[in-house]
Amino acid sequence: MDLDVRMVMISTEDLDASIAFYTETLGMTLKFRDGGHFAALDGGSVTLALATKVDHPFPGKTVPSLRTPDVDAAAAAVEAGGGAIITAPYDDAHERRAVVYDNAGNPLVFYSPLAR
Numbered sequence: 001m002d003l004d005v006r007m008v009m010i011s012t013e014d015l016d017a018s019i020a021f022y023t024e025t026l027g028m029t030l031k032f033r034d035g036g037h038f039a040a041l042d043g044g045s046v047t048l049a050l051a052t053k054v055d056h057p058f059p060g061k062t063v064p065s066l067r068t069p070d071v072d073a074a075a076a077a078v079e080a081g082g083g084a085i086i087t088a089p090y091d092d093a094h095e096r097r098a099v100v101y102d103n104a105g106n107p108l109v110f111y112s113p114l115a116r
Contacts, residue, residue: 001077007040007065009049009109011056015039018050057087057099058107065109071096074110078102
């Protein structure tokens with residue numbers, strides 16, 4: 001299976017304060033912001049995502065997001081390997097996504113950008 005860890009999502013209740021902390025205190029660059037609920041910061045080879053409960057699949061937890069060309073196959077493999085599908089594969093405005101637990105109960109997100 002072709003997986004690439006591309007993003008780590010962390011929770012925030014105050015997106016503005018979190019953006020200020022990571023950009024001003026830590027010197028990270030803001031890649032983009034989606035309203036008052038999501039922002040992506042340049043973390044080099046990995047994007048650091050800040051998300052409120054609107055966009056965060058597990059508020060309060062750190063969740064790695066794995067890019068894959070086949071979200072459906074990745075979710076099925078997790079289930080077959082003893083994990084669980086929490087949110088079956090679906091398309092949102094930007095990507096195909098599935099939310100799963102691994103075999104030890106750790107949350108993961110699989111995603112693939114939608115063709116434009």
